[in-house]
Amino acid sequence: MKRLVKVLVVQDEEIIVIKQFREQINKTTIELPGGNIENGETPEDTVQRELREETGIISNEYINLGSYVKRW
Numbered sequence: 656m657k658r659l660v661k662v663l664v665v666q667d668e669e670i671i672v673i674k675q676f677r678e679q680i681n682k683t684t685i686e687l688p689g690g691n692i693e694n695g696e697t698p699e700d701t702v703q704r705e706l707r708e709e710t711g712i713i714s715n716e717y718i719n720l721g722s723y724v725k726r727w
Contacts, residue, residue: 656724657691658691658692658698659689659690659691659692659701660689660690660692660698660701660702660705661686661687661688661689662687662688662689662702662705662706663687663720664687664688664706664710664712664714666712671688671710671712672685672686672687672688673685673686673687673688673709673710688705688706688709688710689702689705689709690704690705690708690709698719699717702717703717
């Protein structure tokens with residue numbers, strides 16, 4: 656099962672989103688930063704890495720909002 660994280664970032668009372676081209680659907684999407692959890696990474700490690708890679712933001716405060724399983 657593929658594991659991934661999404662990050663809800665609130666900065667200066669605004670939600671940070673990213674614009675990203677998705678080849679699978681041949682469209683540009685607006686979405687929350689995030690990505691796949693790599694082998695040996697914790698979800699917290701992935702959040703920090705993806706947030707830095709996709710937005711340049713480094714945060715020292717993270718609040719886990721939960722998880723879900725997509726079934727289809």
